[in-house]
Amino acid sequence: MLKMIICDDKIFCSSFEDLVIEICRERNLKYEIFMFYETVKLKKFLEDNNDIDLIFLDIELKKTLGYELGNYIRNVLNLQKIDIVYISNNSSYAMALFKTRPIDFLIKPIKKEDLRNVLDQYLKLNKEKKEFFKFKNKIGYQKIDVQDIYYFESENKIVKIHCTNNIIKFYGKLNDVEQKLNDSFIRIHSSILVNSVYIAQFKYNEVKMINGELLPISQSRRQYIRKKQMDRWENNS
Numbered sequence: 001m002l003k004m005i006i007c008d009d010k011i012f013c014s015s016f017e018d019l020v021i022e023i024c025r026e027r028n029l030k031y032e033i034f035m036f037y038e039t040v041k042l043k044k045f046l047e048d049n050n051d052i053d054l055i056f057l058d059i060e061l062k063k064t065l066g067y068e069l070g071n072y073i074r075n076v077l078n079l080q081k082i083d084i085v086y087i088s089n090n091s092s093y094a095m096a097l098f099k100t101r102p103i104d105f106l107i108k109p110i111k112k113e114d115l116r117n118v119l120d121q122y123l124k125l126n127k128e129k130k131e132f133f134k135f136k137n138k139i140g141y142q143k144i145d146v147q148d149i150y151y152f153e154s155e156n157k158i159v160k161i162h163c164t165n166n167i168i169k170f171y172g173k174l175n176d177v178e179q180k181l182n183d184s185f186i187r188i189h190s191s192i193l194v195n196s197v198y199i200a201q202f203k204y205n206e207v208k209m210i211n212g213e214l215l216p217i218s219q220s221r222r223q224y225i226r227k228k229q230m231d232r233w234e235n236n237s
Helices: 010-026 039-048 066-076 094-100 112-129 174-180 219-235
Strands: 002-007 031-036 054-058 083-088 104-107 132-137 140-145 149-155 158-163 167-171 185-189 192-195 199-202 206-209 214-216
Touching: 002 010, 002 039, 010 031, 010 054, 010 112, 031 039, 039 066, 054 066, 066 083, 066 094, 083 112, 104 112, 132 158, 132 167, 132 174, 140 167, 149 174, 174 185, 174 192, 185 214, 185 219, 192 214, 199 219
Parallel strands: 002 031, 002 054, 054 083, 083 104
Antiparallel strands: 132 140, 149 158, 149 192, 158 167, 185 192, 199 206, 206 214
8 A cells, every 4th residue: 555645735736646546546556645735734644644655745835845844754753764755846946855855856747757757766666675684682583674773883792773763782793784784874983884864964074863963983984984975966966
């Protein structure tokens, strides 16, 4: 079941919903669509429903800008798994949107082919990105969706997994952890392995996470981290 939200004015929502339904039926997708015309009700809905998959969000909403709502979704509600697609009449907001990590940007009037490409991209990304980190601790064998992990931290043979909602510990080595993970995880320090998806800002000697936490970059790794930063910008440009 693909759960989606459309947030725009009433006239646009109706016609856009028709396009979404057409494409979902073409792809034999089960779907559920929620429509909102104002941000207050949408915020309240998201506070109580964190299982939404995809939000189509107009940038020029009446009482707030869409990317401000995107920041609220990411940084206040801490909903990191929801994918956001922004909708606008122009593309001048591109840089302001970057920190909220949208998967795409649609320009009005929306063409069916463009929307189809966005949905296909979403399906492809979510099929590929479902990945788990497996480990054993005193409870037994465990697995965590890597999307729920901010970073790993090692201290005296204990590895701490800093997740979006809690911290989990197990005995192990960070080198072994690193070998099990994909390239989105960056070793910024001998004792810290960060999920770059959740990095809000790269600095010279530290990174700032989206939750405001600052993590140190060791001197020996600064050149490597700068290269990673450049690669990230190029891939998102």
